[in-house]
Amino acid sequence: MYSKELLEQIFIVENTRESRFNRKIPSLSGEKKNFLLETFHPDFKASAFRTLRVGVNRGDGTVHEIADLLEAFSIFDYRDIDFEIPEAETDVLVLGGGGAGITAALFAESAGAKVVLATKLRLGNSNTIMALGGMQASVGEEDSPVKHFTDTVVAGQFKGKKELVKVMVSDGPQIVKWLMDLGVNFDRDEKGNLLTKMAGGSSVARILSIGDYTGLNIVKILKDEIRNRENIDIFEFSPVVELTTSEFGECNGAVIFDLERKQFFLIKAKAVILATGGSGRLHIQGFQTSNNFGATGDAIVLAYRAGAKLEGLDSFQYHPTGIVYPDHMVGVLVTEAIRSLGAHLVNSKGKRFINELETRDVVSAAMIKECEEGRGIVAPSGRVGVWLDTPVITEKRGKGFLREKFPALYRMFRRIKIDIENQPLLVYPTLHYQNGGILIDEKGETTVKNLFVAGEAAGGIHGRNRLMGNSLLDIFVFGRRAGLSAARRKFNEPGKQTLNHVDKYYKELKNLRITTVAKTPRIFQEFIVVK
């Protein structure tokens, strides 16, 4: 339920709704877009960035939170571990149990490899389940992989690697077929064709969905499938804390921490797939996040210590519509599909200020501008936001439409006595996605041999901004590719497991007189309740 002050503000939104109804806001010109981004997008805030002093990417700029992560020592003392006797030996070790990890494990197993999957939380607990809106794949008649390619590189400001984007969009339809063969029931139209929806920044309707619970339903089915496979062993509540390398510097396993028993154990593998996701829980630049509790950027620090090159870690996606009120829902996302259907973004004067279907970076920058220039709405907690006027959709499509099309969203707010059909939502840009990551090639392999990466941890695909629905696609495409390529390494001789790369990295830190109390990987962010 809204507070009295907010209800008064909502009054303004209601009074101006009709006047906003038929006004069209044109799309911004390229020049204006750039100016808006450079002035208000967090990626352009110079004081939030610094230059890396160690490792392969020395000299590159990144945000302080990521630099702190990389310029740090491990929290653990590995002297207790017996490196001669691993707890388990396998062909492929998959780290991370979200969409990318499960997909990689399934494909590696199908290709005849023995697989161990270790994950920090419960299997499937990941950002994948929170991908509500849908997945891009060019299946529509008007559409083509080439069109999908152009939309993706334009959104990424031409910073994505062409080869990787090509692979992603061309594999798309095949991935859809694979998912459907596993029993994933995408929405269909009357003719039985796959239903496609519009998304911001896309030139054609291309989003496939399962109601407003797309990611969740895919993960449920993948989980059901992986539990039915003979050759996949699953370790839950077992985050990876370090990779191991052979004397030649090739990746050959990992040190895992058993959260329940507070013990380390070693897994030896012929190839390793890192799929531990992004870094939203680092709360970069103090932003609220939509990310899962476990998204602490572990993959980048582990791979970096092992010598893998990173790409594009100076760019993050801020999803425009994360909840600001009530407090316990801060950061929960309202899907972009709501804006695709015509919901308005409205400031405290009751005015629209941006075409809601611009790409996410532009919309976020415009919202930050409104709030910084004093046209935001202040919640009781002191957080500021703008209104997402959902009742506009009710006026256009009739009563019951939102309730029927977005049951999850409707219920979530119904619980706290907010009716999204009649009341707007208070939203602010929310740290959503790590655009960069560990650089991969078309096989999903990094610059370290036998180390593969899939999912949000991977970099080079989305450039400086990701299209809605492209991450749900990329986790399956590169999960599959990494899984298949890794399985081909099963005749490798992994050699002795060492932490030589970590020693080397520490030496570099010490030579630079970098002393720090920060310990990484974080595994869990120390949670501070801010109220």
Added chain:
Amino acid sequence: MPDKKYVTIFLEGRRIRVPEGYTVIEALWDTGHDIKRGVGCLSGLCGACAVAYLEPGGKRVKFGLGCQTIVKEKMDITVMPFFPSRMAKYDISNMEKPIDKLLEIYPELNMCKSCGFCSVACPEWINVSKVMSYLKDGRYEEATEMMFDCILCGLCASRCPRGIAPQIISLFVQRAIEKDRPVPENLRNRLKEIEDLKDEEIWGNILKMDEKSLKDFCEKVRKESD
């Protein structure tokens, strides 16, 4: 800032004091409980943080999600991060008509007596009991649609006096009926095009383009769609 108000709650029988307005998970963290199981997305979607609680004066135990349930004075709470549910083994990819095998795979479905305990527990407000009767009657599409919102928290299974796991059975049905539907025409056509290497020449050109010509190319292609 006005003075913080506090509430006293009981966590697994132990009394703790936390600020008003916290969720169960926040209350646990605030009081130094190191919980890893039972925490996940913090958005009410992953189903990791099922809780059972008794409200003061309440006659029966209620259920919810720890990240979405706000603590109230004198609430008696326990976290239920896991409940064993039977998962059958099957290879759906190689099954001819999987839905016909439903009772072979999950014979316990017919043990359901529609007592309704499962529906009361569901934090997603799914009428699980109705889903189960639909499944028994062969109304699979309707049942599947109702279960779209299921987050696999397992609370329904924990309440079932017959030890049935509705969330797992309906998952098999969801997969099985999709296998019965024909491949969509638009998808089939696109896959054929890709198989025939329809765009191969364009791709060759794209990969050779420098940034300037790529920009022009993209603009042209995107204009065509408008």
